[in-house]
Amino acid sequence: MPTSPTNRAAAVKEASSRAPRASKATVNANGQPLKVSDYFGEHAFGLRELRAKLNADDWRMLENVIEHGEPLSPSLATRIAGVVKDWAVGRGATHFTHWFQPQTEWTAEKHDSFLSFDDNRKPIDALSASFLMQSEPDASSFPSGGLRATHEARGYTIWDPTSPLFIMESGATKYLCIPSVFIGYNGEFLDERGPLLKSVQTLSEKATKLLHLLGETGVSKVVTTLGPEQEYFAIDRAWYLQRPDLMMTGRTLMGARPPKGQQLEDHYFGSIPERMQAFMSEVEYELYRLGVPVKTRHNEVAPAQYEAAPVFEEADVASDHNQLTMSILRRVAKKHDFEILLHEKPFAGINGSGKHCNWSMAAKGSKQGANLLEPGENPRENVRFLLFLMATLKGVHKHAGLLRAGIASAGNDHRLGANEAPPAIISAFLGQALSRVLDEIESGGPASNHPVAPYMVKVGILHLPDFTKDTTDRNRTSPFAFTGNKFEFRAVGGSASTAFPVMLLNVAVADGIVDVTRRLEAELAATNDVKAACMNVVRALVKETRAVRFEGNGYSEEWVYEAEKRGLPNLRRTPEALAQLVSETTIEAFTRLGVLSESDVNARYHVRLEAYIKRMNIEARTMLQMVETMVLPSGFAYLKELTDGIASAKAAGMVAPQAEIASKIGAILMDIQAKRTALATALAKTEAHAEAAEQANGFATVVSTAMDETRSLCDALENEMSDSHWPLPRYREILFIS
Ligand code: ADP
Numbered sequence: 001m002p003t004s005p006t007n008r009a010a011a012v013k014e015a016s017s018r019a020p021r022a023s024k025a026t027v028n029a030n031g032q033p034l035k036v037s038d039y040f041g042e043h044a045f046g047l048r049e050l051r052a053k054l055n056a057d058d059w060r061m062l063e064n065v066i067e068h069g070e071p072l073s074p075s076l077a078t079r080i081a082g083v084v085k086d087w088a089v090g091r092g093a094t095h096f097t098h099w100f101q102p103q104t105e106w107t108a109e110k111h112d113s114f115l116s117f118d119d120n121r122k123p124i125d126a127l128s129a130s131f132l133m134q135s136e137p138d139a140s141s142f143p144s145g146g147l148r149a150t151h152e153a154r155g156y157t158i159w160d161p162t163s164p165l166f167i168m169e170s171g172a173t174k175y176l177c178i179p180s181v182f183i184g185y186n187g188e189f190l191d192e193r194g195p196l197l198k199s200v201q202t203l204s205e206k207a208t209k210l211l212h213l214l215g216e217t218g219v220s221k222v223v224t225t226l227g228p229e230q231e232y233f234a235i236d237r238a239w240y241l242q243r244p245d246l247m248m249t250g251r252t253l254m255g256a257r258p259p260k261g262q263q264l265e266d267h268y269f270g271s272i273p274e275r276m277q278a279f280m281s282e283v284e285y286e287l288y289r290l291g292v293p294v295k296t297r298h299n300e301v302a303p304a305q306y307e308a309a310p311v312f313e314e315a316d317v318a319s320d321h322n323q324l325t326m327s328i329l330r331r332v333a334k335k336h337d338f339e340i341l342l343h344e345k346p347f348a349g350i351n352g353s354g355k356h357c358n359w360s361m362a363a364k365g366s367k368q369g370a371n372l373l374e375p376g377e378n379p380r381e382n383v384r385f386l387l388f389l390m391a392t393l394k395g396v397h398k399h400a401g402l403l404r405a406g407i408a409s410a411g412n413d414h415r416l417g418a419n420e421a422p423p424a425i426i427s428a429f430l431g432q433a434l435s436r437v438l439d440e441i442e443s444g445g446p447a448s449n450h451p452v453a454p455y456m457v458k459v460g461i462l463h464l465p466d467f468t469k470d471t472t473d474r475n476r477t478s479p480f481a482f483t484g485n486k487f488e489f490r491a492v493g494g495s496a497s498t499a500f501p502v503m504l505l506n507v508a509v510a511d512g513i514v515d516v517t518r519r520l521e522a523e524l525a526a527t528n529d530v531k532a533a534c535m536n537v538v539r540a541l542v543k544e545t546r547a548v549r550f551e552g553n554g555y556s557e558e559w560v561y562e563a564e565k566r567g568l569p570n571l572r573r574t575p576e577a578l579a580q581l582v583s584e585t586t587i588e589a590f591t592r593l594g595v596l597s598e599s600d601v602n603a604r605y606h607v608r609l610e611a612y613i614k615r616m617n618i619e620a621r622t623m624l625q626m627v628e629t630m631v632l633p634s635g636f637a638y639l640k641e642l643t644d645g646i647a648s649a650k651a652a653g654m655v656a657p658q659a660e661i662a663s664k665i666g667a668i669l670m671d672i673q674a675k676r677t678a679l680a681t682a683l684a685k686t687e688a689h690a691e692a693a694e695q696a697n698g699f700a701t702v703v704s705t706a707m708d709e710t711r712s713l714c715d716a717l718e719n720e721m722s723d724s725h726w727p728l729p730r731y732r733e734i735l736f737i738s
């Protein structure tokens with residue numbers, strides 16, 4: 001690995017002299033600029049495109065498959081496969097693959113060629129129905145949490161027609177991706193997409209039942225909507241290649257704070273640097289072609305940090321599209337000599353990256369407008385809104401531990417509870433206006449005159465119009481904040497797959513809806529007044545869920561004490577958070593609602609625990625290696641230079657001004673050696689535990705502590721080291737030179 005000081009100097013030169021790469025040509029054959037709408041979705045093939053290619057009977061049959069779970073007939077499957085193949089081959093694809101999300105936070109693919117032979121061994125391009133519908137990767141090579149042993153290899157990927165097929169382009173190669181769920185030989189879920197779909201279906205059943213009870217019998221189903229805002233860092237690749245920690249773990253394991261971080265607040269919403277702009281434009285071009293509706297781009301708070309946010313879609317498609325966003329960001333970055341860091345906390349001392357999951361529920365076939373969390377002009381009278389709001393709060397309150405488990409990872413441990421990120425305590429923020437409505441309902445008092453929406457605010461400048469303000473202010477410290485007509489699950493980590501936390505949120509809320517429905521049915525048995533019955537349910541739930549509502553500063557120390565008084569869990573580290581996945585409450589809810597079996601839930605716990613252990617292990621080993629091969633040797637070399645200088649000064653009868661710094665560095669080097677040994681010992685002890693839970697606990701405690709202590713010594717050394725001797729790119733360079 002190129003890490004000598006000369007290379008670091010070369011990297012400064014390289015990174016600072018790069019020109020923006022020319023953006024992709026987006027002009028048509030006549031040289032006219034292309035509009036985004038001209039190429040949006042040209043590499044995607046969804047139900048709309050399929051409908052246009054199928055005859056009316058075939059389409060009706062396919063609709064029955066999707067809406068009513070009827071089996072897909074082999075002849076229809078063959079016709080669909082033909083249509084799909086013609087489209088993909090016509091666009092230059094030579095291969096196809098089932099594209100799925102094993103429990104690695106990543107996606108997986110295995111390519112097959114369209115090449116086939118007819119009866120006369122003439123080569124043809126073909127996609128058989130069976131290949132479109134189903135494929136068989138080796139299930140034992142993906143994490144299964146013990147569900148599949150090495151000798152039990154069978155697993156199947158099954159095409160999910162509700163997510164659009166798409167063509168991926170890699171250099172000159174194009175291949176068709178078939179979004180699929182991944183299922184084991186005995187029907188167990190081995191991926192993230194399957195459970196997400198199941199949770200959406202369950203929430204839909206429960207929510208539809210409640211809506212029917214409210215008289216909205218036209219509603220045929222309810223979908224969950226998701227708009228994940230993706231935060232990320234983009235740094236010059238020259239830095240990345242010189243940091244073993246970034247390459248191995250995605251974050252810096254050491255690095256002294258530069259004098260300037262984000263304190264001047266000069267990066268947030270700043271104008272996007274030209275080289276970065278060229279990169280973003282190419283990312284957007286690729287995503288648009290894939291039908292991913294990225295909408296917003298801006299600089300984030302930390303230096304070198306950015307964000308991309310899409311227009312929301314149904315949760316399963318949005319979750320696929322977020323995977324594509326992450327993978328296109330990485331892929332295009334290489335062409336622009338950037339490296340993308342999706343890690344939750346790549347740099348200490350400045351903000352980390354989250355993936356704010358904007359989430360709501362929408363009714364299909366409803367006359368009243370789709371979004372179930374839309375308060376409308378008069379929320380106090382809007383019983384549908386109030387009931388679904390209370391169902392959400394009930395779910396979040398009852399399953400706070402589960403939601404915490406959904407965001408638990410080695411990376412997010414560094415972000416949750418740190419200064420800029422939501423705390424590890426799950427609570428919900430509603431905002432002043434809505435809180436007042438709930439308070440009034442609870443006390444049974446009359447509605448106050450405060451308008452809820454729209455609020456008009458006077459600017460006071462003659463030529464500027466009054467503006468309308470939102471019903472809620474923002475609370476950046478809340479992990480789960482109501483933002484007008486949706487909740488924003490802010491605590492999700494930047495590198496996470498959205499499928500898992502959103503699946504858990506769906507389960508929690510589905511459970512809340514069941515609770516609301518049960519209460520409403522009981523009320524309705526005693527009265528015909530639906531509105532009064534609803535308000536009784538709402539009132540009871542406002543009281544019951546009061547503890548989970550928090551409007552104040554989630555970063556404050558007082559909140560930690562207050563939350564404890566309220567009985568809210570504060571699970572700081574991944575192992576204790578993950579344990580909530582297998583709590584009695586969780587297993588009971590999953591099995592009663594029929595989303596996952598007990599063994600499927602257990603498997604998820606083990607997969608995540610293993611992932612945590614492996615990541616922590618890699619981090620500890622990388623740190624040891626960096627200390628041994630880079631930090632200590634460069635420290636010793638510098639010390640030798642200093643002591644040589646001292647010796648010659650003394651020989652010449654002069655004072656040696658290096659003496660002070662030499663003794664300081666000597667002392668830090670002694671400490672680093674001692675800590676390195678302590679870290680190695682803690683690591684060995686932790687690895688020796690037989691139980692995964694004990695190992696994870698060891699990593700969360702003794703190993704983490706030893707790593708933190710080693711880091712602060714390395715950072716102290718870095719601050720004393722001459723620029724020419726320090727072997728690692730410094731924060732100042734990584735964050736500010738590109
Ligand atoms: P805000 O400014 O409050 O963050 P935006 O309108 O900018 O709200 O939306 C932020 C994200 O939330 C976007 O990705 C957007 O598509 C998404 N979003 C908006 N409405 C919904 C909804 N009903 N369900 C899910 N996501 C939504």
Ligand code: MG
Nearest residue numbers: 229231307356
């Ligand atoms: Mg943001």
